[in-house]
Amino acid sequence: MTSLPGLHLDAVAIFLGDRRLLSLDRAIAPGETLSVMGPSGSGKSTLFAFIAGFLDPAFRAEGRVLLAGEPISDRPPEARHVGLLFQDALLFPHMSVGGNLLFAVPSHVKGRAERRSRAEAMLGRVGLAGDFEADPATLSGGQAARVALARTLIAEPRALLLDEPFSRLDAPLRRSMRDLVFGLVAERRIPGLLVTHDREDAEAAGGPIVELGACGEEMSA
Numbered sequence: 001m002t003s004l005p006g007l008h009l010d011a012v013a014i015f016l017g018d019r020r021l022l023s024l025d026r027a028i029a030p031g032e033t034l035s036v037m038g039p040s041g042s043g044k045s046t047l048f049a050f051i052a053g054f055l056d057p058a059f060r061a062e063g064r065v066l067l068a069g070e071p072i073s074d075r076p077p078e079a080r081h082v083g084l085l086f087q088d089a090l091l092f093p094h095m096s097v098g099g100n101l102l103f104a105v106p107s108h109v110k111g112r113a114e115r116r117s118r119a120e121a122m123l124g125r126v127g128l129a130g131d132f133e134a135d136p137a138t139l140s141g142g143q144a145a146r147v148a149l150a151r152t153l154i155a156e157p158r159a160l161l162l163d164e165p166f167s168r169l170d171a172p173l174r175r176s177m178r179d180l181v182f183g184l185v186a187e188r189r190i191p192g193l194l195v196t197h198d199r200e201d202a203e204a205a206g207g208p209i210v211e212l213g214a215c216g217e218e219m220s221a
């Protein structure tokens, strides 16, 4: 019944007390990004917390999250292989740029040299070749956003959750970062889920757009 590839939100509903905050029943194909738009408080960040496995106990959820047909809702967060990107880069300030990436290289990649070469290749892919030793404090906002993207992708996520990742960038940077993110999602065949207040971001994602009403119900496809 549910052997869909990609990310499947199977009759997901999230409640806060008796109030249904949000409901969503969607399948996202590999390489596609579904955009979810909705007013503040409609439950977008809560949906991400549910998918990634750290829903606050104040909420109750129904439904299942499946990745490539496998239910992940019962797994601990680290076993879900879901990548997250936020509006703030949230880099580790006490590590170099390269150190931030090495931290996220999956454990199946063995050997110091191989791990470093993965990190360097990923930095090159986001246009930051040569910045391995840089101190995160010296980066511009756009560079920090690209390091955050590289750090998320190097972990080989099986789905990518994008929580307003472009909202702190000015217009030209925003466009180039969108191209980079959605290009990599398509190239790596990762299913993506974007929450945003910005219709241009949602349109740039190129996939379906869902609008949530004030009560979190799905308004349109």
Ligand SMILES: Nc1ncnc2c1ncn2[C@@H]1O[C@H](COP(=O)(O)OP(=O)(O)OP(=O)(O)O)[C@@H](O)[C@H]1O
Pocket: 016, 021, 038, 039, 040, 041, 042, 043, 044, 045, 046, 047, 056, 058
């Ligand atoms: N830990 C919590 N306990 C109780 N209520 C909470 C908790 N966290 C969030 N809420 C409430 O749940 C609702 C959904 O919050 P959520 O952050 O998911 O909305 P959002 O759509 O992401 O909003 P925004 O666009 O402003 O980020 C809000 O009404 C919020 O006040």
